Amino acid sequence: MLQELIASYNYIIVVVIMMIGLWAMLAKQNLIKKCIGMAIFQTGIILFYISMGAKKGSTLPILEHAHDGAHHAVVAAHYANPLTQILMLTAIVVGVATLGVALTLAQKVYQQNRSYHEDKILEKLSK
Amino acid sequence: MSILDWIAVLFLFAGSFFFLGTAIGLLRFPDFYTRTHAAGKGDTLSSFLILAACMCYAISHSHDGLGTVLLVLKLLFIANFIGIGSPTATHAIMDAGYETGVTHWHKDKAK
């Protein structure tokens, strides 16, 4: 059991982080805290992808010999996985866009109801 | 290990020592201003020292001349930015604290 834990501690931490974020999104009452939870959830997913693309003993995915590199054989195992990185670049940018929209909405909601507290806002709205 | 490596080790130790001092100061100093002071001063100095260690290491392990020069240049730029940025940020935080009326620590206030 302990051996397995150490072998996969990376993925376990990933799941823990994601669940912290999900819990904040579902159960926290404060709107800003919900936004933070959303960002934490997204970084958890990004960590998941990045750790599946990591390789032991690899270097950055930047090939040497810039101008006539085509003549050298490239061993893929020596370089970190570029594909997961691209996917996560996209995910980061999408994440910050969503965060911006969520924060904007939170700010507007606050100005209407003078509170970030979800229950209080709902009380006010149902009046 | 060449002499430059030893110098790098020396710098690293010095940097870590000052970082430790910063951390202790941040925790142990009595009020807002002194804590920020510790963070601003110690942080900057120890970053400088560690960057110097990096430069020494890069020079002693260099393979191609141009690459090392570029690397050292980049490290110098980082040092420059830390040198400008860190004290300014500390100043901004302190100034904001002063404007909004955070009180000083006095000897007789420390019970």
Next chain:
Amino acid sequence: MSTQAPVLMIIAPLIASIFITLIGWFRPKFSHPIAVISLLISSIASIQVFQMVLSNGPQQYFLGNWPAPFGIEYVIDHLNSLLLVTISVVATLVALYAKRSVEKELPDKLANYYTLFVLLVTGLLGISITGDAFNLYVLLEIAALTSYALIAFAKGRSLMATFNYVMMGSIGACFYLLGVGYLFIKTGTLNMTNLSQILVSLHMSQAVLVGFVLIILGMWVKMAFFPVHGWLSNAYTYAPTASTCLIAPLMTKVSVYVMIRVMTSVFSTEYVFNHLSWHLVVVAMASVAILVGSMMALSQRDLKKCMTYLVVAEIGYMVGGAWLGNPAGMTGATYHIIADAAMTACLFMAVGCIIYKHGHTSLDTMKGIFRKMPLTMLGFVVGMLSMIGVPPTCGFFSKWYLISGAIEAGQWHFMLALLFSSLVNAIIFFRIIEIGFFGSLGSETPDPHEHQDVAVKEAPLSMVLPMLVVAGALIGIGIYTSDIISLVIQPLISATF
């Protein structure tokens, strides 16, 4: 140019959105024509693609000319070609319809509104056409972000509703992305065709199972399937009229499409129904969804809110049909995607017309509405009849296939739920008839000879006409049902079962 048609239909709205922003900053009134033109282009392109698929079978398009698993690929088969036509045509009609209502509700935001409007259509078309699991995520986020903004443009209560929608929408998207990650870690590819080839040998893998469940869960959150349907009603009710007309018919249907696509193309029906064999639970959940949606709809005193709960019930139809596990159910579900898109569009457009003239849609104030707005109510009646399932409207045929699928699978509760939902729809319909037709305008008793007194206050023609076109389409789709089934849905079903 015809070979470029698949990408043209995505790119036309995207580029139009840029020009709407650029030109609309200086001349806001040009933004509407640009939007309509771009959507027309994409409708024509989608019809062209549809004909290509009908005559030549499934089409592929390689973006950037990179071969399939390495670049991003478009795959257009029978299922999504029809959906593409539906989305682009409905969007064009809604764009025509939107002109007056947006001018009235959001006069100072025309350029922003139409920019997001066409980008939402880009996102929906892109989700439907793409053959790459991650590209789908990006487009899902485009569609989601645009719809958040389109809903939040109406101030007031819509803001909090949108905030909840943002939270649920991001949970759904994150689950989808995570599910794709679980598949990706086992297969190393994102291309759907390639995924399905590799997954055949991985059916026993736990990671693949978790990935599948996560994707389906994510889509359920996105489409507001039963336990997580809470956000939908408020978000759709408080949105601007034109936004509801665009988002309510298309957004949820596209999520259903993604679910069916993942079930049939990425995985196989053999995996979903034989290997996992908990589809019965899902059908039961769908029955509950239909019941809950119908009951909630029945208890509303506001027409628009009532309609949003009907959307929840309709989602139960499609999910249940897709998970019945037999060809009839799947036929019903896929057919219902098209039919329901048209039905909901028709109903929400009619409701929008009422809001335009009336200001609100509280049932109590709709007395005499049939006399005031006869054309609007004609569209509403056709839409509602289709919702109930009266032939020859298309709602009848989808319900027919769904019910026969339920009987074939022995899922009696699903059949009962369908019938119950029809009954509720009929009750709602007759209640509106009662209030709107027989309800008196003033205090005096209704008199059939006094019709002349009531001034006809119809919504503008640019709103009524698109709605009537959709209403006509409801009957048209119903009449050509056999063609649609045999030409479009049958090839799909025979490929999957």
Next chain:
Amino acid sequence: MIWQFDLILLTLVVIFALISLRVKDLMGASIVFGAYSFLMCLIWAGMGAVDVAFTEAAVGAGVSTVFMIATIYNTGRMIKPRPQDMSFKLLMMLVVVITGAFLLTAVNDFPEWGDPYSPVNDHVAAYYLTHSMSDTAVPNVVTSVLADYRSFDTMFETAVVFVALIGIYGIIRRRRKQDDSDSDTDALPPYDPSESLIIRQASRMMVPFMQIFALYVVAHGHHSPGGGFQGGVILGASLILYSMSYNLPTLFKKMTEKWIILLSAIGVLIFSGVGVICMMLGSNFLDYSVLSQILPATDSVMARSHAMLIVEIGVAFTVMCAMVGIYTSLASNGRFDKGL
């Protein structure tokens, strides 16, 4: 990748996430969140994902924290504790624990961590690594995949940023004279940093260097980590720093609202325009190789390399404007005249 470091960082990340959710002061929470993002980017850098770490350092630790602070600045800062419905929290806790346990069941099924021959690393990704030079002549494989093999994703990613900007702008923007009524009573006490000579001078020194560095990051993305996104975010951050150390009107003197919106649209236009030109030259959308017909002195491989640069510039435009635009909207509360 040193696993001892990794273990410490991963533990710290979890602790920081929990702290940022526990803190009652929202300002503190967002600062802790910034620290969390920064630790996260260290982990990614350790795993060889330098481009992602770079982006996260600029976006997660930098710009998103600034967004949060701008939001909090205009609203309230402290959470007022309220009696809570524990049964709801327990139910949610149950949901989350079940989901987490379900996710964990698959962990044993994953390929061994760091295995260079696992499916993820072997199948498609290996093709990119071995073919990038011959296909596109770009040594940074991340850039070549981002801007060429999967450029369609990237185009829509740019569009997502554009959508966010337009959406936020439409939601929050107010007419100047209209509704000044809802005053910001809960806003933080006013503090005008533009009075401080030190901050102004320091930022005057920093901003040009930041912008040059950003341009370097955009232009040198082919050979080193970086590219349009990172460069665009740094450009945006430099402008945000400028507006913070002076004030918003000073920024608007250099870059008005109008230009923010128009330039961001032009960025997307550059990207999709390159694709359309490829289509007009008779190939598929975004097939850069045909651009050799119009670009001087290039073969089809170099045409891809050059087109990537053009595309990255478009991305940088959009991202820069979006970051500045979102910040100014949040900070000025939609009035675009004064604020943080």
